[in-house]
Amino acid sequence: xxxxxxxxxxxxxxxxxxxxxxxxxxxxxxxxxxxxxxxxxxxxxxxxxxxxxxxxxxxxxxxxxxxxxxxxxxxxxxxxxxxxxxxxxxxxxxxxxxxxxxxxxxxxxxxxxxxxxxxxxxxxxxxxxxxxxxxxxxxxxxxxxxxxxxxxxxxxxxxxxxxxxxxxxxxxxxxxxxxxxxxxxxxxxxxxxxxxxxxxxxxxxxxxxxxxxxxxxxxxxxxxxxxxxxxxxxxxxxxxxxxxxxxxxxxxxxxxxxxxxxxxxxxxxxxxxxxxxxxxxxxxxxxxxxxxxxxxxxxxxxxxxxxxxxxxxxxxxxxxxxxxxxxxxxxxxxxxxxxxxxxxxxxxxxxxxxxxxxxxxxxxxxxxxxxxxxxxxxxxxxxxxxxxxxxxxxxxxxxxxxxxxxxxxxxxxxxxxxxxxxxxxxxxxxxxxxxxxxxxxxxxxxxxxxxxxxxxxxxxxxxxxxxxxxxxxxxxxxxxxxxxxxxxxxxxxxxxxxxxxxxxxxxxxxxxxxxxxxxxxxxxxxxxxxxxxxxxxxxxxxxxxxxxxxxxxxxxxxxxxxxxxxxxxxxxxxxxxxxxxxxxxxxxxxxxxxxxxxxxxxxxxxxxxxxxxxxxxxxxxxxxxxxxxxx
Numbered sequence: 001x002x003x004x005x006x007x008x009x010x011x012x013x014x015x016x017x018x019x020x021x022x023x024x025x026x027x028x029x030x031x032x033x034x035x036x037x038x039x040x041x042x043x044x045x046x047x048x049x050x051x052x053x054x055x056x057x058x059x060x061x062x063x064x065x066x067x068x069x070x071x072x073x074x075x076x077x078x079x080x081x082x083x084x085x086x087x088x089x090x091x092x093x094x095x096x097x098x099x100x101x102x103x104x105x106x107x108x109x110x111x112x113x114x115x116x117x118x119x120x121x122x123x124x125x126x127x128x129x130x131x132x133x134x135x136x137x138x139x140x141x142x143x144x145x146x147x148x149x150x151x152x153x154x155x156x157x158x159x160x161x162x163x164x165x166x167x168x169x170x171x172x173x174x175x176x177x178x179x180x181x182x183x184x185x186x187x188x189x190x191x192x193x194x195x196x197x198x199x200x201x202x203x204x205x206x207x208x209x210x211x212x213x214x215x216x217x218x219x220x221x222x223x224x225x226x227x228x229x230x231x232x233x234x235x236x237x238x239x240x241x242x243x244x245x246x247x248x249x250x251x252x253x254x255x256x257x258x259x260x261x262x263x264x265x266x267x268x269x270x271x272x273x274x275x276x277x278x279x280x281x282x283x284x285x286x287x288x289x290x291x292x293x294x295x296x297x298x299x300x301x302x303x304x305x306x307x308x309x310x311x312x313x314x315x316x317x318x319x320x321x322x323x324x325x326x327x328x329x330x331x332x333x334x335x336x337x338x339x340x341x342x343x344x345x346x347x348x349x350x351x352x353x354x355x356x357x358x359x360x361x362x363x364x365x366x367x368x369x370x371x372x373x374x375x376x377x378x379x380x381x382x383x384x385x386x387x388x389x390x391x392x393x394x395x396x397x398x399x400x401x402x403x404x405x406x407x408x409x410x411x412x413x414x415x416x417x418x419x420x421x422x423x424x425x426x427x428x429x430x431x432x433x434x435x436x437x438x439x440x441x442x443x444x445x446x447x448x449x450x451x452x453x454x455x456x457x458x459x460x461x462x463x464x465x466x467x468x469x470x471x472x473x474x475x476x477x478x479x480x481x482x483x484x485x486x487x488x489x490x491x492x493x494x495x496x497x498x499x500x501x502x503x504x505x506x507x508x509x510x511x512x513x514x515x516x517x518x519x520x521x522x523x524x525x526x527x528x529x530x531x532x533x534x535x536x537x538x539x540x541x542x543x544x545x546x547x548x549x550x551x552x553x554x555x556x557x558x559x560x561x562x563x564x565x566x567x568x569x570x571x572x573x574x575x576x577x578x579x580x581x582x583x584x585x586x587x588x589x590x591x592x593x594x595x596x597x598x599x600x601x602x603x604x605x606x607x608x609x610x611x612x613x614x615x616x617x618x619x620x621x622x623x624x625x626x627x628x629x630x631x
Contacts, residue, residue, distance in 0.1 A: 008189065009033065010079030015061050015094075016072040023054050030079055037081050037089070038485070052145055053091060053105045060166035068170045075185035082125065083193040084201075087485040090122045097182035099173055100138040102126065103165075109146035111630035113623065114479035116142060116157045117463055121596060124461035125195060132183065132191035139172045141165070154630065198488075198547055198595065200294045200521060202258055206265045207295045223255050223262075225420040230263050230366060233400055234323060237364045243356050245386065245412075246400040247329070249369040250423030251436045253592055256368040257287075257545060259423070260325040263366065264300070267323055279319075281307050282327035283348075286517040286538075287545040293518025304348070305333075305341070312351035313344040318358050326352070328545065329367030330382050350389035357395045369405075370545075387411050435462060438619065439591045443584045445565045447618050454619020463550075463597030466620035468604040468612065470503050473552045474534050476599060476623060480550065481532075485524055489550040490531025492593060494586050495539040496569065497556020499603055505554040507537045517542055540586040549595045555602045559583050561614035599623060 010030035013021070030050055034042040057076075064071045075095040082088040094101040104119040106112075123140040126133045140157040143165055144150060150161035151168060160168050176182065197205060230246055237244045250256045260280055267278035281304040282288050291301040304326060311319045326332070332348040339345055346354070356363035369383060387409050390397050396413030402422035409415050434453050441450040454464065467473050477489040493500050493507035500507050515536050516529055525532035531548065543551075558569045568583035591598065600620060602612045616622060 008081050008083065009077050010089075012075065012077040012080075012185070012189065014072065015065065015074050015076050018076050019058060019062060019065070023051065026054060026078075027051065033079055033081075038087065049105065049107060052107065056105070056143070056145065056162040056165065057092070060162065064166040064169060071170070075183075075188075077185075077189070080189075082122075082195070084195055084197070085484075085486055087483055087487070088122070090119070094169065095183050095185050095188060096173060098137065098176040098180055100126065100133060100136055100183075101141060101169060101172070102138060103141045103143060105143045105145055107145050109144060111142075111144065111154065111159055112479055113626045113630055114476045116155055116159070116630070117597075118480050120155060120157050120461060126193075129195045130191060130193045132188040136183070137174060141168065198549075199257055199261075199545075200290060201486075203261050203291055203301075204294055206262060207297065207300065222420055222423060223259055226259050226423060227263050227266075229400070229418055229420045230259070231266065234267065234364050237362045238322070241362045243353075243362070243395055243397045244364045244400065245353075245367065245390075245397050246364065246421065247367045247369055247383070247386075247402070247405060248421050248423065249402050249405065253436070253547070254423035256370065256423060257327055260327055260366060260368050261301075264323070264325050277321055278323035278325065279307070279321045280325045280327065282545070283331055283333070284328055284545045286542045287327065289517045290521045290546060294522050308348060308351050308355075309342060311355055312348075313342065313346075316358070318355065318360075322359060322362055323364045323366065324352065325366040325368065327368045328370050329386070330369045332385065334385060346392075347385050347389060349386045350392050353389050353393045353395075353397060356397075357393060383408055434460075435594075436592065438464075439588055442591075442615075442618050443566065443588055447614055450618035457619070458621075462594075464620050465597070465599040465623040465626075466602060466612065466615050467599060467623040468602055469624055470505070470552075470554075470601050472623055473599045473601050477534075477550050477552065481525075487525075487549045488521065488531055489534075489552070490520070490548055491534055491537045491554065492543055492548075492551045492590050493537050493539060493554035494556050494558050494583070494590065495541060496558035496571075496583065496586070497554065499557045499605065500554045503554070503601070503603055505537055505601070507539055507554065507556075512537060512539050512542065515542055517546075521546060521548075540589045543593050544589050547593050547595055551590075551593050551598045553590050553593075553598055553600045555587075555600050555608075555611065555615070557603075557605075557607065559587055559611075560608065561611045563610065 010033035011026055027047065027050055031042050031047065034046070061071070077093040077095065079089045079091070080093050090102050091105050092103040094103065102119060102123045104115065106115050108115070119140045119142050123138045127136065127138050142157055142159045143162060144159065145162055147161040148163060150159060151164045152159050158168060226248060233244055233246050236242065248256050248259055264278040264280040280301045282301070283304045285303065288301055288303050292298050295301065307319070311317060333341070335345055335347045338348060338351070344351070352365050356365065367386065383405065390409065391411035398414045398416065399409045399412040400416045400418060400421065401409065402419060403417050404422065406415050406417050434456050438450050438453045438457060441453060457464065481487040481489060491505055493505050495507060495509070495512070497507060515538060519527060519529035520531045520536060520538065523530040531538070560567050566584065568580045571579045600615060602608055602615065
């Protein structure tokens with residue numbers, strides 16, 4: 001086997017060839033592949049697990065080939081590394097002419113939900129992101145090596161004992177339709193695998209001057225069209241020396257930040273009239289810290305308040321950049337907040353427009369507008385204050401926006417409507433298109449409607465659980481993502497929940513003020529500062545605009561189900577215009593962070609029983625019951 005052949009898997013060949021290879025030769029190939037993938041030597045426990053797998057498969061496939069002659073020609077692939085997802089390697093893949101089997105071996109005698117979800121996620125991702133697996137029948141099998149005579153199905157995953165594996169495979173084969181070409185193993189192994197990158201990984205890829213992978217879902221969501229529209233607007237502004245404001249709207253996780261980063265990248269390193277024409281700005285401090293930490297660069301991404309402190313207000317010095325991409329622009333500070341923080345008397349939108357007028361050539365502001373995420377004081381004025389800003393400045397501004405915002409900008413010199421500037425599909429949750437709809441219905445109090453939507457979410461492979469046992473939640477994520485070094489899971493909680501600290505979720509200000517968001521989101525699981533340590537907590541302020549693969553969300557006593565609606569705690573000293581809306585938006589943020597799913601922890605307290613039941617009715621599956629059922 002050549003070096004090229006084993007780069008993306010440990011060993012591959014027909015079942016006939018596998019039954020002839022020696023265990024020593026086979027095992028050495030897997031050990032070598034493990035080192036190439038992980039840059040570490042395989043542990044003894046891993047090698048022992050491979051030996052057990054080899055023995056089981058030799059016995060079961062030998063018996064299978066006696067009764068099912070075509071099985072000799074099936075292809076078997078060991079430790080296939082999912083490209084761009086270091087550490088994610090299904091144990092075994094078997095390729096028949098038209099069916100794919102994804103098989104995980106676990107040295108257990110009981111069923112764990114985390115193991116079920118792990119193998120199901122491998123199958124889901126292959127079908128969605130692997131070019132040669134689209135629309136192919138694929139089956140998930142979990143082999144519990146310490147069991148006998150076991151053959152059951154849970155959540156579309158077949159769970160079998162070793163002695164049942166050989167008989168199970170042919171029972172899942174269906175006749176090959178004449179219109180479907182047979183799988184060619186060599187082509188399958190070389191086919192592109194393009195997973196949807198996390199925001200941080202996408203930023204790293206861009207900054208390393210590498211092209212982002214072609215993501216079918218991102219393209220169908222309109223991200224390339226939105227970027228192309230912005231490029232066209234910037235060229236017009238530059239060539240005609242004009243002032244333009246472009247607004248991109250979208251649901252949480254729709255890719256607004258990705259659009260902004262890619263647009264800035266294309267201008268940051270490709271000169272259009274200045275040495276460094278574009279910068280990505282955000283008032284989301286944690287997002288700025290995480291991206292700066294990941295990119296090891298403080299110029300490409302900057303804090304918007306620092307930018308305005310340097311160039312806004314009474315400052316006369318213009319910035320070098322002519323294009324300013326403002327993330328979460330609907331959260332721009334109003335005049336009162338600016339006066340409190342910087343001593344100036346104009347809102348941040350007006351500050352930007354006045355800087356644009358001082359450029360004496362051209363300028364473009366791109367506002368990335370999130371929906372329903374205002375969680376700070378001074379951010380509640382929303383998009384309308386951008387129109388107010390236009391009416392307060394002297395130079396004409398041309399506005400480009402989605403149709404739903406056109407009526408807002410009565411003060412603009414011109415308004416150009418473009419539906420491509422509205423991103424309506426969430427990408428954060430990989431493939432679960434309905435998660436945002438579910439969150440919206442839940443927080444609107446439409447519990448039954450949310451429950452109906454949850455059925456579709458579950459079918460798409462997005463997992464939503466609830467538990468009253470915080471340790472069960474922690475055990476689940478640790479088990480599910482064991483050895484998957486790129487995956488991130490962590491504790492999230494509302495900053496106003498007062499009853500979570502006694503359960504180890506330290507969400508009060510004295511603890512969370514010390515959170516270092518850069519390493520929390522970026523560092524490897526073994527790092528003491530990594531979110532995967534499940535020690536430090538990120539509140540709505542530290543997780544907005546960012547994502548985890550599987551967060552544990554602490555639901556506290558600051559938002560309780562009152563039978564027909566959600567009720568938030570009274571805040572008599574609050575200066576917020578609508579404290580209840582800020583609570584709802586905080587939970588909207590917390591429930592929208594997961595890529596693979598999330599688990600909600602509800603404290604086992606009498607005043608939270610109705611909240612637990614409402615969340616369960618809305619479609620969250622009780623993790624405790626599943627653990628007992630699978631035991």
